Amino acid sequence: MKQKLVMPGDQLSTSEELLPGDGTFEENGIIKAARIGTYVVNEKHRTAEVKPATSVPVMLKKGDLVIGRVNSTRSTMIIVEVVHVVGKRRSVSGDTDATIHVKEIAPGYIKDASTEYKNEDFIRAKVIQVTPSIQLQTKDRNLGAIKALCTKCRHPLIKKSQGLECENCGHKEHRRIADDYGALDIDKL
Ligand SMILES: [Zn+2]
Numbered sequence: 514m515k516q517k518l519v520m521p522g523d524q525l526s527t528s529e530e531l532l533p534g535d536g537t538f539e540e541n542g543i544i545k546a547a548r549i550g551t552y553v554v555n556e557k558h559r560t561a562e563v564k565p566a567t568s569v570p571v572m573l574k575k576g577d578l579v580i581g582r583v584n585s586t587r588s589t590m591i592i593v594e595v596v597h598v599v600g601k602r603r604s605v606s607g608d609t610d611a612t613i614h615v616k617e618i619a620p621g622y623i624k625d626a627s628t629e630y631k632n633e634d635f636i637r638a639k640v641i642q643v644t645p646s647i648q649l650q651t652k653d654r655n656l657g658a659i660k661a662l663c664t665k666c667r668h669p670l671i672k673k674s675q676g677l678e679c680e681n682c683g684h685k686e687h688r689r690i691a692d693d694y695g696a697l698d699i700d701k702l
Contacts, residue, residue: 518697519546520635520660521582521596525561526554534560549580549597571598572606573647577640580659581611581649586627590614593636593649611647613638619689620652629689635660637691657691671695 519525523546525537533539534555538547546552550563573579573595581593591613595605615626623629630636636658642648651657661670661677668681672694677686688694 517552519550519552519563520697521546521548522633523552525552525563531559531561534558534562536563536565537561573598573640573643575640575643578656579605579611579638579640579649581636581638583630583632583634583636584610585632586630588615588625588627591618591626591630593638595647595649599637608647611638611640611649613649613651617641617648617650617652619657623689628687630658631661631664631686631688633662634658634688651689651691654692657694658688659691659694659697661686661688661690669695 524543525546526544528539528542528544531544533544536548536550537544544561546563548563548565550565553562553564555562578599579595580597581595583591584594585592593611593613595609595611598605615623618626618629636651637656638649638651639656641650663670663679663682663684665684666679666682668679670677670686671680677688
């Protein structure tokens with residue numbers, strides 16, 4: 514049985530090889546992960562499955578570290594769906610829509626929030642407010658994008674000394690990144 518940590522939207526297999534199982538969905542013949550977790554091939558049933566990294570739902574608290582997926586970007590703020598609470602091995606209950614104000618993205622001055630994160634980036638962030646709305650920040654070194662795709666061809670961006678570069682087309686891009694960008698570690702989820 515082979516295991517691999519995956520994020521929602523990751524390509525796992527094809528519908529010719531396997532059937533889409535628990536925690537996955539099929540799109541144009543490609544089986545993709547529907548949640549954060551461990552990719553498992555169920556050899557008996559020939560299904561691709563994603564075992565959740567999380568089980569019992571948890572309410573967000575101020576100070577929690579979370580994993581979120583960017584849903585939309587504006588010059589003044591980033592809108593994020595919180596998909597996971599770090600270290601809790603639990604999913605999020607209740608409202609999962611959160612925002613990061615442009616002033617909360619990095620320690621320095623950021624003029625336009627949409628230059629720092631793009632749609633579908635995965636970020637690690639800290640909860641700074643829960644009510645009336647969930648507010649996050651990514652100013653600390655361990656916060657920021659942990660996985661991002663090329664805006665041109667949707668292949669993963671790889672961390673290079675000069676920033677991020679697409680492994681497929683070579684396009685160079687900028688993000689506010691966490692210090693462990695690209696090194697997805699189950700212990701930090
Ligand atoms: Zn590319």
